[in-house]
Amino acid sequence: MRDTDLPIRCSTLRGLSALFTESGGSGPELLAAYGFDEASIAEGESFVSLRLAVRVLEEAADRFALPDLGLRLAAQEDLHVLGPLAIAMENSRTIGEAVEYASRYLFVYSPALSLEETDDPLGIPGVAGLRYAGTTVNASPQAIDYGIGIVHRVLKLISGDTPYGLRSVLLPHAPLAPESSYREYFGAAVRFDAPSAVLRVPGHLFSTPVSGGSDLLRDIAVDHLETHFGHQHVPMAGLVAAILDEHLGSRDPDLSAVARLLSLHPRSLQRCLSREGTTFSGVVDRVRKSKALDLITTTDLSFSQIATRLGMHEQSSLTRAVRRWFGSSPSRLRREGQQLEGRSALID
Incomplete structure (x- = not known):
């Protein structure tokens, strides 16, 4: 199976219709042209190929003159777009534990995506990296903006919807929108044409407690994920x-x-x-x-x-x-x- 045939949840496209309508188009009509209906997107349990989801993002961004479409879409999401993984993350003991769960189980949301903790690509002491990636060789810039935008959004949410000390963002493509749009979204400097998509964060971030969590809810969610998806394949x-x-x-x-x-x-x-x-x-x-x-x-x-x-x-x-x-x-x-x-x- 080609990487672009890997499935991704339709919930990826939540909010697209509203963005299209705000831009003067007909959101439902455009989604219908790609074979989607808003009900299947809203219920969140259906899947679509990564290839089609990427095509919708790229073509819609061009058609409606929304170069920052990926960031706009990410800004509308909350943690619960990730389903049971969200429960495990928001009830983790520390941000590091939440990132570990994301790294281990993000494939449940889509086998085409990955997240891993890395050393700082710039080699600065006390700084670590969170690398977001897809499995495709020629990754879609809009999809990368959306994906790493979601990671940033999730980190803010489990940090109490406050800044978590993001140092800078590295993206593997040229800016799709004015650089000010990226700085406004991330609240940090953004470098382009980097080898990979990385959030550069304080090294101590991973030991920061997640407040208000429930050990019981976390254990139930992790048990569900491990029971159903512990085999780690598509x-x-x-x-x-x-x-x-x-x-x-x-x-x-x-x-x-x-x-x-x-x-x-x-x-x-x-x-x-x-x-x-x-x-x-x-x-x-x-x-x-x-x-x-x-x-x-x-x-x-x-x-x-x-x-x-x-x-x-x-x-x-x-x-x-x-x-x-x-x-x-x-x-x-x-x-x-x-x-x-x-x-x-x-x-x-």
Whole structure:
């Protein structure tokens, strides 16, 4: 799979429509031209290819004469654009711990992005670097501005929405907008045409406490991230399962439809799943199995209603599937549901 085919959450594009409208255009119409709708962007769980997201940013910046589009978009975001990672970060004990979680789990937001603590590129004692990068060889300048702008925004938020001592910013491209726009956004000097995108910060920043956090919320969030994404690779099967879980029942599970949601060719999606040791039908079966067990044992829905929710046309299809999955009929499974132990073991 090409780097630009890697998925990124649609929430990346939140706020674009409003920015387009402010600039005299029709935000919804432009997004629709790229195959987006505001509802899918707002709900935040859908994915799009990095290639398409970058194309929207670059072409929209040019079309609406918004050279600082990446920075403007970043300015509208808050920490919770990062989902469960946000909970772990804002409840971290120190800023360093929050950065560590971002470095470890940013791929959940998009496997195309990375953040790492580095030595100061300028070699100044007492200064450290936070390097933001994408996986593409020719990274989009607007995407870089947006990404490192988000990192800056997050650091401010977990610092109590106050300055955190940013010394300067290094960017690997020429200025897209007047340099004053960059200085105003970051509140620090900005150097361009650098080898990589880096926030230069005080070395002691990483030991600075994050106030107001909850150890319990942090532990829950980290446990969730580690359980679901601790394998540290592109979670394609997980992304497909999440899409199926959301849409199952509204239509028949369809490889082409899921591939479109990920902006991938169906054959590319099949190859990705094959590399993870599974198939599209295999993911469908696992999602149905998990959902069937939950609906049968924890609800009073009729079996025909459950079959419909699983995208099955007939109750008999549910009966055959339940016998294959659990060696039992749906009615017996429901009767014995309260006595089942190790429910997760049945799903695995």
